[in-house]
Amino acid sequence: MNAMTRRIIVGTAAASMALSLTACGGQDSSSSNSGGSQTVGLLLPERASSTRYESFDKPQIAAAITGLCTKCKLDYANAEGSEQTQKQQFDDMVSKGTKVIILDPVNGKGTASWVQEAKAKGTKVISYDRLASGDVTAYVGYDSERAGELQGQALLDALKDKASSANVVMINGAAADPNAAQFKAGAHKVLDGKVNKIVYEQSGEWKPELAAQKMTEAIQRLGKDGFQAVYAANDGMAASIIGVLQSAGIKVPVGGQDASLDAIRRVISGEQAYTVYKPFRQETDAAANLAVYLLKGLDVTSVATTVTISDGTRIPSTLLSPVVVTKQNVADTVIAGGLYKVSDICNDKYAEACSSAGLK
Structure with a gap:
């Protein structure tokens, strides 16, 4: 998969602040929703070769989502390195009516059909850390x-x-x-x-x-x-x-x-x-912010800092700098x-x- 990026609109800090304020301010608008409409799915790829997913990504995303939307819930699963397992986890979340899934794919090249099927059922996908193929709604990661x-x-x-x-x-x-x-x-x-x-x-x-x-x-x-x-x-x-x-x-x-x-x-x-x-909190906060934004039906292009072009598709993105x-x-x-x-x-x-x- 070839991808290139270009810088647009605003800086990450300003975007994050604007998003947080909007998400918190709009919290009451989601209070009447039920079931999957208040749930963010989080699918992480493995835990054997890197401790970061269980130690940092999952708990920090959960905390950030709760901080932005007290009535929102996190539905979490880890694929343990299996693409087949992750596909089943993804399908389960879509079938439950989950409106937004944050997906860190085991195999980023194999997700196009997943994303398309989810989109047809009203589920939006945020590609997290690794760029998933397909028409994802947004991408958060590091350069x-x-x-x-x-x-x-x-x-x-x-x-x-x-x-x-x-x-x-x-x-x-x-x-x-x-x-x-x-x-x-x-x-x-x-x-x-x-x-x-x-x-x-x-x-x-x-x-x-x-x-x-x-x-x-x-x-x-x-x-x-x-x-x-x-x-x-x-x-x-x-x-x-x-x-x-x-x-x-x-x-x-x-x-x-x-x-x-x-x-x-x-x-x-x-x-x-x-x-x-990779300062994980910057990445987890950005993903949580985008997820809550999408739950509320808001347009993420106003807070994205970058566009990633993947297979001809323009994906609103936030790319961060490692150290x-x-x-x-x-x-x-x-x-x-x-x-x-x-x-x-x-x-x-x-x-x-x-x-x-x-x-x-």
Whole structure:
């Protein structure tokens, strides 16, 4: 799926404020509705390779919706990585009369018929975090190609003056995830021509165990000295890759994405070079705001900050900017942003590393 975006209308903060005020002010207009008309469906893709969905996305979206519409309800399901399971969950919500579904698809390329069938029955779909195919009503996510660029640059920064002679292993995300393709494209945009060569590149499918298998294969093919850095598309895969490297006695920079708690600890200890932080509250609040807007029958184009063009369809969108997290800026990013407290990160095992990094 090819998608491009352009900036229009207003900034995110202004849009969010306008939407929140309108949604709260119009709350009484939905009080006479019943059943699915007051329900927002939330479908998240998995929980095995990333802790973010259960720890942040679901509870924050639920809280934001309740804050905007006290009589609204959230109907939630997790697909556990199965496209078939998610399709059944989606169909169940549509059959119950759910008017708005926030969908983070397992396979973004396979949802066009879902969206069309839902639309015919009066259900609107907000594509969340990953762009779903089809005529979705709105899209909320992060600039995925920019995230890939940040990953690539952070890997170059970790290699320092060795970058131009470095061979790099790349373990990408799932082939069915359009975001993964954009992460990959962004990383290549930065790395190609700046490192010696990408010597091994495979998909880890967002599965830590598969990423470990691919890393093992790369070592077998290339030898322990055949590469100087590893790009991992997310933190779950980075964790398993680092485990394989440590078992083989190899120490090279490895990066990830998602700012999971275990990844932040690895960054602090020097096991992981960086992660990419997507301030989840910005994304969850934007999705909740759009959902309540749609429940009230309001036009989301007035508060969208971007248009995403996908397969010729113009989708009102809000795209947000990710941030690289390294040992040097943990305090200024995930701690200052309220994602974690120092006490969350600095347990006994990481106390010395935290002290060295100035976290107290």
